Amino acid sequence: MSDIPKTLTALAADAQHGHVDFAGHRWFTMRFGTSTELHGAGDGAVALVTITESLGASADEPPSYSARVEYQRGQDPVVRQSGFASAEDALAWASGFAWTTRQVGSVTWVAGAADADKWHAPIGASQAVIAIYRGREGGAPHYTVTRTLALGTQWVELKVGDRTLGDEARSIVSFEQASAIAVSMTDYVLELMRTAPSAGDGGRAS
Numbered sequence: 001m002s003d004i005p006k007t008l009t010a011l012a013a014d015a016q017h018g019h020v021d022f023a024g025h026r027w028f029t030m031r032f033g034t035s036t037e038l039h040g041a042g043d044g045a046v047a048l049v050t051i052t053e054s055l056g057a058s059a060d061e062p063p064s065y066s067a068r069v070e071y072q073r074g075q076d077p078v079v080r081q082s083g084f085a086s087a088e089d090a091l092a093w094a095s096g097f098a099w100t101t102r103q104v105g106s107v108t109w110v111a112g113a114a115d116a117d118k119w120h121a122p123i124g125a126s127q128a129v130i131a132i133y134r135g136r137e138g139g140a141p142h143y144t145v146t147r148t149l150a151l152g153t154q155w156v157e158l159k160v161g162d163r164t165l166g167d168e169a170r171s172i173v174s175f176e177q178a179s180a181i182a183v184s185m186t187d188y189v190l191e192l193m194r195t196a197p198s199a200g201d202g203g204r205a206s
Contacts, residue, residue, distance in 0.1 A: 007063055008036040008053040008087055023091055027051075038087070048073060049094045051087050067094040071110055075127065077120045079112040104179035119175075121182070125149060128182040130175065143172040147185040158185050160192075 011020050012029040019028050020038070025046045027038040034055040040046030050068040055061075066082035067090040079097065084090040102109040102119065109119040109130065119130045126149040133142040144161040160181055162171050172178050181188050 007055070008038060008051070009055060009063075012036050012038075023088060045095065046091070049091070051090050051094070053087060065090040067091065069094050069097050071099060071120070075120075076129070077110055077112055077116075077118065102175070104176055105183070107179055107183060109179065121179075123147065123182060123185075128185075130178045130182065132175075139167075140170050140173070142170065143175070143178040145172070145178050145181045145185070147182060158189050160185070160189065 011022060012031055015029050019026060019041060022038060025044060026041040028041050030037045030039065036053045038051045040049045048070040052066045053063050055063045065084040065087050066080060067084065068078060068080045071077050081093055084093065100111050100114050100116070107121050107123060109121045111119045117132050121128045126147050129146045131144040142162045144159065146157060146159045149156045164170050172181065
């Protein structure tokens with residue numbers, strides 16, 4: 001008979017210095033009310049995996065499990081999946097998860113799926129995001145491009161979006177164009193600000 005605790009909560013209660021061994025890996029534990037989290041420790045195969053157990057509302061209700069996978073520690077993108085019947089099932093999903101990449105020129109964009117609405121990429125010291133907003137079926141999507149740079153206790157963010165409506169021609173028409181804007185964001189934004197008409201010269205009112 002196995003002496004392994006039936007729940008992660010019980011496993012965490014017996015943790016030595018906050019660390020436990022589970023499913024052949026080393027984890028550190030965190031508890032929040034009726035939830036227990038196992039975070040992959042060190043630089044091993046589960047270093048970027050978090051398994052969460054949420055206890056049922058009553059003793060008769062079994063716990064539920066979810067998994068979270070980071071692409072890089074402490075940074076987006078992150079994927080989550082819930083509804084697992086056991087921690088082992090959650091870990092199996094997380095261990096088998098494969099990120100989707102999309103190469104545009106010298107930039108590699110990463111997302112959780114090929115049809116994801118957000119794609120992330122490092123560009124220099126900054127982080128870039130392309131967000132895709134899909135409207136009604138058959139309508140052209142809107143793209144929003146963001147570059148963020150952390151500078152000590154400050155941060156800088158540049159963002160370019162699309163204010164077109166309905167069937168108006170989009171100002172950013174493709175993922176490739178959005179990527180090009182991300183790469184040249186500083187020059188692109190400064191040029192827009194330099195050449196944009198004043199509010200009284202026909203610019204769209206907010």
